[in-house]
Amino acid sequence: MAITVLASGTQTVSALDTQYTLDNDTDGKTIVLAIDLANMVNDDVLKINIQTKILSGDTLQDAYEAIYAHVQGQPNVYSVPVPANIEHLVRIEQTDGGTTRAYKWALLALD
Amino acid sequence: MWYLFIEIATSRLVSQGSQPVVSLPAGIKQITLGSKPPAEEMYDPATETYIPRPAPVWEDRLADIEANADYSDATQNLNAAKKAKLRNALLFLLGNARYRRQNEPVPVEGGNP
Amino acid sequence: MGRWPLYGSSRFESLGVSGSTDYGTSFTPGASDSKSGTWTQIVAATAEDASGILVIITDAQNDDALIDIAIGGAGSEKVLLSNLIFSGRDFTSIHYYFPIHIPKGTRLSVDGQNSAAAPTAMKCQIILFTQGFNPGGALGIVDTYGANTGDSGGTEIDPGGTANTKGGWTEVVASTSRPIRYINMAFGFRDTFTQTDKYYRVDLGVGASTAEKVIIGDIVFVKSSTTDIFLPSNMGFPVSIPSGSRLSVNMQSQDTDATDRLTDVVLYGVA
Secondary structure, X not given: XXXXXXXXXXXXXXXXXXXXXXXXXXXXXXXXXXXXXXXXXXXXXXEEEEEEOOOOOOOOEEEEEEEXXXXXXXXXXXXXXXXXXOOEXXXXXXEEOOOOEEEEEEEEEOO | OEEEEEEOOOOOEEEEEOXXXXXXXXXXXXXXXXXXXXXXXXXXXXXXXXXXXXXXXXXXXXXXXXXXXXHHXXXXXXXXXXXXXXXXXXXXXXXHHOEEXXXXXXXXXXXXX | OOOOOOOOOOEEEEEXXXXXXXXXXXXXXXXXXXXXXXOEEEEOOOOOOEOEEEEEEEEOOOEEEEEEEEEOOOOOOEXXXXXXXXXXXXXXXXXXXXXXXXXXXXXXXXEEEEOOXXXXXXXXXXXXXXXXXXXXXXXXXXXXXXXXXXXXXXXXXXXXXXXXXXOOEEEEEOOOOOOEEEEEEEEEOOOOOOOOOEEEEEEEEEOOOOOOEEEEEEEEEEEOOOOOOEEOOEEEEEEEEOOOOOEEEEEEEOOOOOOOOOEEEEEEEEO
């Protein structure tokens, strides 16, 4: 099976401590978030959050969260595969550092 | 504000922190202080308050030596001038180890036998 | 299922030490509990991406100090590790390890503050660890909780006046700013240089007052009359603590002396 791109784009962070939704959908796929952190500089702190549901009647809850700080030596970052069979919500939030950072991203489906 | 949480039966300090507790567990009471107590104070279960921490008591190892029976016996026939010189030599040797806490051993520790 | 060796090909990079008689880069911390404001370079540019950092501080005088490690070019330093507590007696070496990512080409520097009015130079060595493909242990950022820049120490913990009985939970932080996946608990002895040989046990707890839950409990450490320092000076553990958590410490000691029994604690949460 081929890897497909469910959604992609460039998210510009214009304010700190503000959540930006990259994608919220019910594709029912195993998703991987790929995000380019090349624009991060020292003092920047970025939080990446993926929420899912276990059962169809649930509310979304945190499944994975990763925090990246300062310049990144390996800027192309991939999340772990998340089997989001019901719904997924993928967000980023910059909590420290400068603003107007642009983050290129793609939400990949492995199945 | 600072909050103390005290076991009612024993006056033991169970917890302390910056946030009050709305529903206290059974057997615990909350005391509110205006600010976190300084390091110079300590909790006293008898009064359920913070009281001044007692100042450390220092003992003088020079006095320990002078009270030693062998030392007394060896120096009892020395004149005042020689006793003063011996005292100065001991102070030189003791250096920063001259003063000890009450529960610290009299012999200076450290070094390899 | 086959195994994928995520931790293969480890290497380390030793920084700040050169030559057989060198034991670290000398730097002079600020006096009387104030940072010097002068960053001393440890390395101009790291050779490879790293997934862990070991900071080694040595000193030859009796004092308390708080040490910062920064990244970034001269004049653009940003603090990476803040207020690493150092409680020293005569000749002390303290080691801190954090599993965080540091990219290749990073300039690392050091600064600090010291409780002494005229501190002498301290030394700093840094060792970076680089793991193989997809180093699973590398985290992003270290937050410091409980440091006290007013006396170059930490949060005072009193094990109480009854020997071998926990003295009660003392809050170190009311609400953590980020989730914590690795925590380092460090100790200082508040400039008390007349210690006796005594055992301690320490609990780290999470939760509101009167509802603290022990997440790491009854860890034994000692203080020595010979060295006057706590051994070990700090210890690190993998944990899973959500952001917004209250962290507190409970402690017991064999020592009942009202001054000598006291310790300082600083927590370093890695997210």
